[in-house]
Amino acid sequence: MRVLLAAKGLAKSFGAVVAAADLDLAVEAGEIHALIGPNGAGKTTVLRLLSGELRPDAGCVWLADREVTALAVHERARLGLARTFQHSSVLSSFSVLENVAVAIQAHAGSSFRFFKPASPDPRLEEPALAILERLGIEGLADRPAAALAHGERRLLELAMALACRPQVLLLDEPLAGVSNKEAQRLIGVLAALRAEMGMLLVEHDMDAVFRLADRITVLVNGRVIASGSPSAVRADPLVRSAYLGEEEEL
Amino acid sequence: MSAVRTRGGHGLAPLLFVLIALAILSAELWAGPYYLKLLSRAMILALAALALDLVVGVAGLVSLGHAAFLGVGAYTVGILAEHGITSGWIQWPIALFASAAFALVIGALSLRTRGVHFIMITLAFAQMLYYAANSLSRYGGDDGLTIWNRSEFATFFSLADRSTFAWTCFVILLLSYLLLARVVASRFGRVLRGAKDNERRMEALGYPVARFRLVAFTLSGTLAGLAGVLLANLTEFVAPAYMSWHRSGELLAMVVLGGLGSLYGAIIGAFFFVLVEEALARITTHWALVFGPFLILLVLLGRGGLVGLLENLGRR
Amino acid sequence: MKSEYRATALDPALLVVQLLNGVQLGLLLFLVASGLTLVFGILDVINLAHGVVFMVGAYVAASTFLHSGSLLLAAAAAPIAAALLGLVLDRLVLRFLYERSHLDQVLATFGVVLFVDEAVRTLFGPAALPFPLPASLEWSLPLPGGTSYPAWRLVIIAGGLVLAAGLFGILHRTRAGMLVRAAANDARMLEMLGVDVRRLFLLVLGAGSALAGFAGALAGPIMAVQPGMGDNVLILAFVVIVTGGMGSVQGALLGALLVGLVDTLGRAFLTDLVRTLLPPAAANEVGPALASMAIYLLMAIVLLIRPQGLLSVRRAAR
Numbered sequence: 001m002r003v004l005l006a007a008k009g010l011a012k013s014f015g016a017v018v019a020a021a022d023l024d025l026a027v028e029a030g031e032i033h034a035l036i037g038p039n040g041a042g043k044t045t046v047l048r049l050l051s052g053e054l055r056p057d058a059g060c061v062w063l064a065d066r067e068v069t070a071l072a073v074h075e076r077a078r079l080g081l082a083r084t085f086q087h088s089s090v091l092s093s094f095s096v097l098e099n100v101a102v103a104i105q106a107h108a109g110s111s112f113r114f115f116k117p118a119s120p121d122p123r124l125e126e127p128a129l130a131i132l133e134r135l136g137i138e139g140l141a142d143r144p145a146a147a148l149a150h151g152e153r154r155l156l157e158l159a160m161a162l163a164c165r166p167q168v169l170l171l172d173e174p175l176a177g178v179s180n181k182e183a184q185r186l187i188g189v190l191a192a193l194r195a196e197m198g199m200l201l202v203e204h205d206m207d208a209v210f211r212l213a214d215r216i217t218v219l220v221n222g223r224v225i226a227s228g229s230p231s232a233v234r235a236d237p238l239v240r241s242a243y244l245g246e247e248e249e250l
Numbered sequence: 251m252s253a254v255r256t257r258g259g260h261g262l263a264p265l266l267f268v269l270i271a272l273a274i275l276s277a278e279l280w281a282g283p284y285y286l287k288l289l290s291r292a293m294i295l296a297l298a299a300l301a302l303d304l305v306v307g308v309a310g311l312v313s314l315g316h317a318a319f320l321g322v323g324a325y326t327v328g329i330l331a332e333h334g335i336t337s338g339w340i341q342w343p344i345a346l347f348a349s350a351a352f353a354l355v356i357g358a359l360s361l362r363t364r365g366v367h368f369i370m371i372t373l374a375f376a377q378m379l380y381y382a383a384n385s386l387s388r389y390g391g392d393d394g395l396t397i398w399n400r401s402e403f404a405t406f407f408s409l410a411d412r413s414t415f416a417w418t419c420f421v422i423l424l425l426s427y428l429l430l431a432r433v434v435a436s437r438f439g440r441v442l443r444g445a446k447d448n449e450r451r452m453e454a455l456g457y458p459v460a461r462f463r464l465v466a467f468t469l470s471g472t473l474a475g476l477a478g479v480l481l482a483n484l485t486e487f488v489a490p491a492y493m494s495w496h497r498s499g500e501l502l503a504m505v506v507l508g509g510l511g512s513l514y515g516a517i518i519g520a521f522f523f524v525l526v527e528e529a530l531a532r533i534t535t536h537w538a539l540v541f542g543p544f545l546i547l548l549v550l551l552g553r554g555g556l557v558g559l560l561e562n563l564g565r566r
Numbered sequence: 567m568k569s570e571y572r573a574t575a576l577d578p579a580l581l582v583v584q585l586l587n588g589v590q591l592g593l594l595l596f597l598v599a600s601g602l603t604l605v606f607g608i609l610d611v612i613n614l615a616h617g618v619v620f621m622v623g624a625y626v627a628a629s630t631f632l633h634s635g636s637l638l639l640a641a642a643a644a645p646i647a648a649a650l651l652g653l654v655l656d657r658l659v660l661r662f663l664y665e666r667s668h669l670d671q672v673l674a675t676f677g678v679v680l681f682v683d684e685a686v687r688t689l690f691g692p693a694a695l696p697f698p699l700p701a702s703l704e705w706s707l708p709l710p711g712g713t714s715y716p717a718w719r720l721v722i723i724a725g726g727l728v729l730a731a732g733l734f735g736i737l738h739r740t741r742a743g744m745l746v747r748a749a750a751n752d753a754r755m756l757e758m759l760g761v762d763v764r765r766l767f768l769l770v771l772g773a774g775s776a777l778a779g780f781a782g783a784l785a786g787p788i789m790a791v792q793p794g795m796g797d798n799v800l801i802l803a804f805v806v807i808v809t810g811g812m813g814s815v816q817g818a819l820l821g822a823l824l825v826g827l828v829d830t831l832g833r834a835f836l837t838d839l840v841r842t843l844l845p846p847a848a849a850n851e852v853g854p855a856l857a858s859m860a861i862y863l864l865m866a867i868v869l870l871i872r873p874q875g876l877l878s879v880r881r882a883a884r
């Protein structure tokens with residue numbers, strides 16, 4: 001399989017806190033790679049390192065064949081890396097449709113156009129609406145994003161990420177706080193997207209992880225303690241004690 | 251296709267421009283040159299405030315140094331006139347180019363930072379130009395420089411005529427407003443608005459936010475420079491005081507006074523400011539004793555500025 | 567704060583005088599900037615009114631001295647009045663601004679500046695208030711090379727050094743100081759640990775205002791005590807903070823000394839330097855202009871290399 005995203009020897013510390021240490025990771029085309037670990041393990045930090053929001057203390061990142069360690073967030077996004085945030089991040093003063101239209105605009109021609117009104121523009125709004133339909137939230141198109149419920153905002157964030165037509169999608173706990181119904185729909189959508197891109201999925205919901213993931217990497221205190229197929233990871237004694245054990249006690 | 255809400259609406263702007271035009275007409279007919287001059291001054295400051303609103307209200311960047319660009323525009327006219335170059339066809343493009351260049355450089359440096367840093371740095375660079383102008387003894391130093399001839403546009407029209415001058419200001423203000431209103435609604439403007447709302451998200455979508463902001467800052471600085479060109483012609487004088495940080499603060503006050511981000515709010519704010527200043531200055535020379543607390547109360551109590559107030563009244 | 571000395575060539579004796587002037591200006595700026603940088607650091611509040619606190623310090627010192635004839639009384643009254651002013655301003659205006667946007671903070675504190683400047687102008691008139699030194703301090707220390715250095719400027723240097731040392735002592739040796747530094751680093755974290763950040767902030771604001779007021783008293787005799795005198799100092803303090811790094815008192819000291827030295831030496835020697843490159847007439851134009859811009863160019867260079875400032879405790883571009 002083609003490797004779309006790779007990290008080698010990534011390290012990042014905040015003072016005495018080690019959030020990532022000598023970390024290797026790869027996401028292949030057509031795969032959902034889950035990154036799991038207890039709270040504070042460093043999962044979000046890894047996503048921030050991959051997306052370029054944080055500079056690693058050591059190590060490097062590749063997108064396809066290109067080394068991107070020195071590139072800024074927007075440059076990596078242009079190369080096909082999209083992400084959602086642990087705390088939903090949308091443009092709250094825009095309507096739902098405009099949120100997605102802005103995402104389409106980012107990858108459709110130049111945005112240095114000063115005179116023609118950005119809206120209405122079917123070249124942006126039609127594909128935007130199509131994505132909303134795919135996620136089943138076309139009914140919300142005209143709502144201000146600020147007025148969305150939490151679960152709806154998560155779906156909108158995913159819609160914005162998809163509008164970038166990413167090669168690789170980084171998802172930071174997409175299911176946190178969404179209703180069961182929405183979660184089922186999201187799982188279905190993610191499974192269907194598998195063919196189109198590679199995904200790195202950070203998620204606490206183990207049900208979803210084991211239903212979706214082709215590969216699982218377990219992170220504890222910034223270190224990978226296990227990585228492999230779901231069944232291998234499930235059977236790993238280290239994982240059971242360090243992570244799944246905790247989960248059962250909760 | 252469902253309708254999408256954008257900031258395309260002109261709101262009170264048509265009414266506002268009609269009122270300004272009527273004010274100019276009535277000043278021509280009845281009130282006399284003093285009021286024409288006052289109106290011209292208000293329109294010029296409105297142009298500068300309008301330019302500033304693009305940066306502050308639309309892009310969300312608090313520039314506390316915009317008077318600098320006003321000064322660059324004004325000084326370019328003054329210095330060229332001092333060297334005998336009085337043709338507006340030469341003066342104005344050079345002045346616009348100079349303000350654009352200064353805005354580009356200052357913007358590029360200031361935009362490396364955020365928040366409080368950005369405010370302090372724009373203020374500091376404006377102060378730098380203020381002191382530089384003070385030390386230009388060849389051009390009047392801190393006394394300023396008298397301009398003996400307004401910009402000449404050959405046989406087309408003469409800015410020496412007060413009416414012509416006022417209408418020139420009016421047309422420039424109107425065109426600038428229309429230009430900026432289009433820019434705000436364009437793809438470019440949408441990126442600016444999005445980045446004001448959530449910069450991190452826009453970066454993650456693939457927008458080089460700083461580049462968009464730099465373009466907006468430069469455009470804004472250029473328009474402020476144009477206001478400076480007009481101001482130099484109105485007063486037939488330039489002085490470092492045009493760039494003082496008080497002027498920058500006042501421009502910011504006008505923008506907020508009118509209502510952030512609506513563009514025409516900045517125009518309303520500028521007119522309100524000039525008229526109140528004029529009225530207070532007649533009563534007392536210590537008008538800042540009133541205006542200072544007014545500004546504080548405006549910030550603490552008033553939300554949405556005068557435009558917000560008017561729109562709320564209109565809705566009742 | 568113009569230097570009193572004009573050099574004609576790079577004479578070592580004059581260089582010493584100018585270096586002392588630079589350090590003296592730097593220490594004054596440090597006294598103003600240190601409070602300002604901590605206030606930014608702790609609550610992320612931009613307070614333009616810090617400059618008028620400096621001015622009020624100078625006015626209180628000048629009038630106390632004029633009426634009582636006691637320099638000690640003047641030196642005590644200025645910081646006390648300044649601290650009170652700082653706390654009153656907090657009660658009336660600042661405390662409503664903690665959670666507001668930077669724009670709101672700028673505008674409201676700009677309103678304070680307009681009001682206080684005008685109030686001082688109304689009360690004392692637009693002209694500068696005389697602040698003559700007592701005869702006991704009207705002498706100069708002879709320096710080798712035929713120059714001399716005014717006693718009062720030595721007092722400023724000594725006072726600035728003592729206060730700076732005291733400030734660092736408090737910040738690094740006491741529990742309160744440790745909390746202040748921690749708060750300037752990450753106030754939210756401290757709040758979660760149960761520290762009353764608001765009280766800490768008032769403490770810093772009061773102490774910072776006292777320092778600025780004392781700086782005003784020190785600067786009074788060498789600077790015209792007039793309305794608006796604090797505005798320039800405020801902006802210079804901004805340059806200091808941007809150069810040194812937000813929230814860091816060490817940064818403020820480093821930035822202040824750099825700004826003081828670059829400004830003083832630039833004014834003293836830059837025109838001569840330019841004269842070696844340009845014809846005299848042009849040099850007399852360009853030199854002073856360049857000198858007045860020198861500190862801002864310094865700031866620009868720092869911004870290019872380290873946008874967060876030389877010794878920042880936090881990154882400016884987050």
Ligand SMILES: Nc1ncnc2c1ncn2[C@@H]1O[C@H](COP(=O)(O)OP(=O)(O)OP(=O)(O)O)[C@@H](O)[C@H]1O
Pocket residue numbers: 014017018019037038039040041042043044045046086
């Ligand atoms: N900007 C930062 N400054 C200081 N420490 C940080 C920073 N970001 C993260 N940390 C610390 O690094 C560690 C890893 O944090 P991270 O957010 O990556 O964990 P996570 O695995 O995503 O946790 P969660 O499951 O709770 O989201 C934590 O101890 C956190 O406190």
Ligand SMILES: [Mg+2]
Pocket residue numbers: 043044045086
């Ligand atoms: Mg996380």
